[in-house]
Amino acid sequence: MNAFMNWFYRMASPPHFYRWSGTAIPWFLVPATVLAVIGLYLALVTSPTDYQMGDTVRIMYVHVPVAWLSLMCYTSMAVASAIGLIWRIKLAHAVAAAIAPAGASLTALALFTGSLWGKPTWGTYWVWDARLTSYLMLLFLFAGFALLRNAFSDVQRGDRAAAILAIVGVVNIPIIHYSVNWWNTLHQPASFSVTKGQAGIDSSMLWPLFTMLFAVTLYLVALVLMRTRNEVLIRERRKAWIKEVLVK
Amino acid sequence: MTPRKERMTAVSILLIAVSLATFFGLRGCDNLKEYFFDPSEVVAGAVKKDQEFRLGGMVKENSFKRTAGSLDVRFIVTDFAEDVIVRYSGLLPDLFREGQGVVATGRLNDAGEFEAHTIFAKHDENYMPPEVAESLKTQHPAKTSEPRP
Amino acid sequence: MTQWADWFAMNGDGVFVWPCYIVTVLVLVGNLLxxxxxxxxxxxxxxLQIPMENSR
Incomplete structure (x- = not known):
């Protein structure tokens, strides 16, 4: 345990992180691009139409990955915030700050693609059911996090205040996930379930979905690493190691 | 306690407090969150007369009738326990089918029928190509209209 | 040629499907840029800040 914590602290030291993340980014970005091209081909060309929805089912291949990963983004942002608060690791706050705009953009995309899916299937772009309303809250939480952090002139105080908001807001994640089971909603229930273990999606549609999901996941890791490096540059600009890195 | 453990406790207490507050807050305002009522709730009198509400359930098989030459339609919404007759005049969403979910907005008339002014189709969580749906239908004919728990 | 037009039109659903894909790609690439x-x-x-501090 101690050895792990030591390794963790070393990886999380800003100069060390700055060096390894620089090499790591292409290893995520290149496979993400390749998978995205394959995924787009599968989703738009080879995958079948749905027996009820016809071609609009293709919206699923962007809607589901971005919606699912936006929840992952929020959860990781809250975990990073908690690590930053409890262990006083500066890099953890930098990671949380880097995730927020990425997560917000995914949430906005999920809302946009969802409403374009809702119109031809349900007959409306938007309804105030429990799923859509709680999911809209997620966008406000990401925005609130970024605004609160920027409201402080002192980076450290901004980090801590925003971290508390991130942790408080994490209760919304199970609410979003279970809203379709707990309450009557227009949004359909989840097609995957851990307890039932079955997928309501035919395998010919699962493969494009997983390819896209995997592509966006790799992309997100690369994006968050890039944005965290920027956060590190902002926070450490007066440190000696930055000059050494730049002069080289 | 070390300062780190104190902070850990503080974060945990914060999280538990917020979860409890949300849990009881959400339990307190049930009517805000239910987007629609089931036919059983409507038949049991959950809705006041002349009150506008949403009714959700399955469109009962072979219940759909259209008055010839008009947009007036009539169908039955069921939750497989109770039925409610729905009347509506207008265009229906593309996904409106018998045996599929529907959410109608409107109010009950004197005859106990639901007069809807808006109809949304409710999709289920199953996605498959038409061929698969066709073969499922021949293997298990009841599969497509299974009630949602 | 018509089969490409058919594919693009997606039986009329193209107006909903294409904006989803285009906007998603634009936003994701925009984030990187x-x-x-x-x-x-x-x-x-x-x-810029390095020489300034050295001259102090």
Whole structure:
């Protein structure tokens, strides 16, 4: 345990992180691009139409990955915030700050693609059911996090205040996930379930979905690493190691 | 306690407090969150007369009738326990089918029928190509209209 | 040629499907471009600040 914590602290030291993340980014970005091209081909060309929805089912291949990963983004942002608060690791706050705009953009995309899916299937772009309303809250939480952090002139105080908001807001994640089971909603229930273990999606549609999901996941890791490096540059600009890195 | 453990406790207490507050807050305002009522709730009198509400359930098989030459339609919404007759005049969403979910907005008339002014189709969580749906239908004919728990 | 037009039209659902894909790709690529632009600016700022501090 101690050895792990030591390794963790070393990886999380800003100069060390700055060096390894620089090499790591292409290893995520290149496979993400390749998978995205394959995924787009599968989703738009080879995958079948749905027996009820016809071609609009293709919206699923962007809607589901971005919606699912936006929840992952929020959860990781809250975990990073908690690590930053409890262990006083500066890099953890930098990671949380880097995730927020990425997560917000995914949430906005999920809302946009969802409403374009809702119109031809349900007959409306938007309804105030429990799923859509709680999911809209997620966008406000990401925005609130970024605004609160920027409201402080002192980076450290901004980090801590925003971290508390991130942790408080994490209760919304199970609410979003279970809203379709707990309450009557227009949004359909989840097609995957851990307890039932079955997928309501035919395998010919699962493969494009997983390819896209995997592509966006790799992309997100690369994006968050890039944005965290920027956060590190902002926070450490007066440190000696930055000059050494730049002069080289 | 070390300062780190104190902070850990503080974060945990914060999280538990917020979860409890949300849990009881959400339990307190049930009517805000239910987007629609089931036919059983409507038949049991959950809705006041002349009150506008949403009714959700399955469109009962072979219940759909259209008055010839008009947009007036009539169908039955069921939750497989109770039925409610729905009347509506207008265009229906593309996904409106018998045996599929529907959410109608409107109010009950004197005859106990639901007069809807808006109809949304409710999709289920199953996605498959038409061929698969066709073969499922021949293997298990009841599969497509299974009630949602 | 018509089979491409048919594919693009998606039986009329294309008006819903294509904006989803186009906007998603634009936003995801835009995120990367903004991140690299910010990085370039930050590095420039830091480079400017080095000689200033050395001359002090």
């Amino acid at each position: 903004i991140a690299t632009r910010n990085r370039r600016r930050l590095l420039e700022d830091i480079r």
